[in-house]
Amino acid sequence: MDDIDLQILELLKSNGRMTSSEISKIVHLSVPSITERIRKLENNGVIDQFTVKLNRKAIGQTLLVYIFVQLHGSVETQHFRTTIIQSPLVLECHHISGEYDYLLKVGLPDLSVLEGFITHTLKANHDIVRSNTVFILSTLKEE
CATH class of the missing domain: 3.30.70.920 (Lrp/AsnC effector binding domain/regulation of amino acid metabolism (RAM) domain)
Known part of the structure; x- marks a missing residue:
């Protein structure tokens, strides 16, 4: 992993629904490059899963x-x-x-x-x- 991979991970941690296009504009790489890096991070087990963070209070878990x-x-x-x-x-x-x-x-x-x-x-x-x-x-x- 390099600095770009770490930057991609931070962006995805803050917004798991961020598109490769949005990420590419921030890290200044092409969309195919971003897509390939994300795929490698998934295949290498760095990205375990994409998930939703629930607001516990909104679902009654106060x-x-x-x-x-x-x-x-x-x-x-x-x-x-x-x-x-x-x-x-x-x-x-x-x-x-x-x-x-x-x-x-x-x-x-x-x-x-x-x-x-x-x-x-x-x-x-x-x-x-x-x-x-x-x-x-x-x-x-x-x-």
Whole structure:
């Protein structure tokens, strides 16, 4: 990757719908050159996918929390992984190091849904030793 590839990536990160024609005007390369560079970035796995970033508040997810989860033993791991990634409330799930096993990013409409998620999705279905919920007050940067 060179500086032009990095510039193309930054432009696509800011607007994934930007056309090759629009990018070519900014980076001063021909449209076919831009198209070929984007294709190579995709083929090399640098660009994983093009997606849409949703406004969580507009779709009713006004509450954003991170939940640290510690499971009781490794027997529970596969069941936890399988079920937690199926929840539409879970935006991200990370296997982490340290005293907890997983970090979940969860978007919810309100506290009652959070309570139900913790009670019925997490604690009732999994052998959880402990969890810790952190509320996001505001987001300064999110990519």
